[in-house]
Amino acid sequence: MPITVPGERSLAGAENAVPAFMFDMLSAWGFRAVTLAFRTGVLAALADEELTAEQVADRAGLDPRGTAFLLDCLDCLGYVSQVGDRYAATDTTNELLPMISMGIPYFEKIVFTDWANLESRLRGDLTLAFEPEQPRTPRWLAKEWRVFQDGMVALTNMNIDEVLERIPVPDPAGHLLDLGGGYGLYSIAICRRHPQLRATIFEIPEMQRLANRAIVENDMADRIDFRAGDFFTDDLGSTSMALLFNVIHSKSHRQNRELVARTAAALQPGGLLVLLDQFPAPELGPIGRSFGAMMALSMFNSVGQQTYPLDEVRDWLTAAGLVDVEFHAVRSAPGNGLFLARKPAR
Numbered sequence: 001m002p003i004t005v006p007g008e009r010s011l012a013g014a015e016n017a018v019p020a021f022m023f024d025m026l027s028a029w030g031f032r033a034v035t036l037a038f039r040t041g042v043l044a045a046l047a048d049e050e051l052t053a054e055q056v057a058d059r060a061g062l063d064p065r066g067t068a069f070l071l072d073c074l075d076c077l078g079y080v081s082q083v084g085d086r087y088a089a090t091d092t093t094n095e096l097l098p099m100i101s102m103g104i105p106y107f108e109k110i111v112f113t114d115w116a117n118l119e120s121r122l123r124g125d126l127t128l129a130f131e132p133e134q135p136r137t138p139r140w141l142a143k144e145w146r147v148f149q150d151g152m153v154a155l156t157n158m159n160i161d162e163v164l165e166r167i168p169v170p171d172p173a174g175h176l177l178d179l180g181g182g183y184g185l186y187s188i189a190i191c192r193r194h195p196q197l198r199a200t201i202f203e204i205p206e207m208q209r210l211a212n213r214a215i216v217e218n219d220m221a222d223r224i225d226f227r228a229g230d231f232f233t234d235d236l237g238s239t240s241m242a243l244l245f246n247v248i249h250s251k252s253h254r255q256n257r258e259l260v261a262r263t264a265a266a267l268q269p270g271g272l273l274v275l276l277d278q279f280p281a282p283e284l285g286p287i288g289r290s291f292g293a294m295m296a297l298s299m300f301n302s303v304g305q306q307t308y309p310l311d312e313v314r315d316w317l318t319a320a321g322l323v324d325v326e327f328h329a330v331r332s333a334p335g336n337g338l339f340l341a342r343k344p345a346r
C-alpha cells in the first residue's frame with residue numbers, strides 16, 4: 001500500500017515492495033481478527049476486568065488455546081495489553097466498544113461477505129438482481145435491513161461530534177429535512193444541540209418503525225417527525241436546512257444531479273444543504289482517499305454505483321443554484337467529507 005505508516009518507513013517504491021504487500025496482508029488478517037473479537041465478546045469481556053486467556057475463552061465460549069493466540073494478535077494490534085498472564089482492554093478498545101459494537105456484523109458483511117462476489121461482478125458473470133437506477137432501496141438491503149441500519153449507527157457514532165462542529169445551522173428555530181435519514185441519529189443530535197429546531201426524517205416506509213423508536217427513545221417525539229416517501233418523486237416541502245448523508249454513493253450520476261436539484265428547490269432563501277459522503281479524493285489524504293476508492297468498488301459491487309469526485313458534486317450543487325460551496329474533510333472517519341452549500345437569500 002503506497003502510504004506511510006506513522007512511525008514506520010514509507011511503504012512506497014520497489015525496494016519496499018515486499019513489506020508493502022505484506023502490510024496489506026496484515027491489514028486483512030488484522031481486521032478479520034478484530035471484528036471476530038468484537039463479535040464473539042472477547043473484547044467486551046476485558047472491558048471491566050483483567051482476565052487470563054482461559055477466563056476469556058470460558059466467557060466467550062471459545063477454544064482456550066486458540067483464544068490465547070487471538071489475544072496475542074490483539075495485543076500486537078493494540079486492542080488489548082498483556083499484564084503478566086492477564087489481558088486488559090486498551091483505551092482504544094474501551095472507546096470503541098460502545099461506539100461500534102452494534103455495527104460489527106455490517107462491517108463484516110461489506111468487507112467479507114459482499115466481496116465474495118466481487119470477481120464475478122468484475123467479470124460481468126454476475127448481474128445485480130435489480131435495476132441500478134431503481135429509485136428506492138435495493139432488495140439486498142431489505143434482507144439484512146437491521147444489520148445495515150445498525151452499521152449506519154456505528155458510522156454515525158464515529159463522526160458525529162466533528163460533523164456537528166462543522167454545521168452552521170442557518171436558523172436555529174427553523175426546520176431540518178433529513179433525506180434518507182435512516183434512524184435519524186444525525187437529526188436527533190443536531191436537534192439536541194439546537195433546542196428550537198424541528199426536524200423531519202424523510203425515508204422509505206420500511207424505516208418508519210425503527211426511526212420512530214429512535215425518536216421516542218431520544219425524547220424527540222415532539223420535535224422530530226417521520227415522513228414515508230420517495231425523495232425522487234414525492235413533494236419535499238419547504239425547509240431551512242436539508243441533509244443528504246450517505247445517500248449519493250448508492251445513486252447514479254443522473255439521480256444525484258436530480259436529487260440535489262430537488263433538495264435545493266425545497267430550501268428556503270438562505271437555507272443550507274449539507275451533504276456527507278465518502279470521496280476518492282486526494283484532499284482527504286492518502287488513507288481517506290483509499291477509503292473513498294474502496295467504497296467506490298464496494299458500491300459498484302453491491303448496488304452498481306460508486307463514490308464521486310469532488311468536482312462532480314460541486315457541479316451538481318452549483319447547477320442547482322446553490323452558492324458559497326465549501327468542502328471539509330471529516331478526519332474522525334477517514335474517507336468522509338462534508339459539503340456545505342447555501343441557497344441565495346433572494
Ligand SMILES: C[S@@+](CC[C@H](N)C(=O)[O-])C[C@H]1O[C@@H](n2cnc3c(N)ncnc32)[C@H](O)[C@@H]1O
Pocket residue numbers: 135136137152153156179180181182183202203204207229230231232244245246247
Ligand atoms: C446509507 S443510508 C444513510 C442513512 C443516514 N442518512 C446515515 O447517514 O446514517 C441511505 C438511506 O437512504 C434511504 N433511501 C434510499 N433511497 C431513498 C428514496 N428514494 N427515498 C427516500 N429514502 C431513500 C435508504 O432507505 C437508507 O436508509
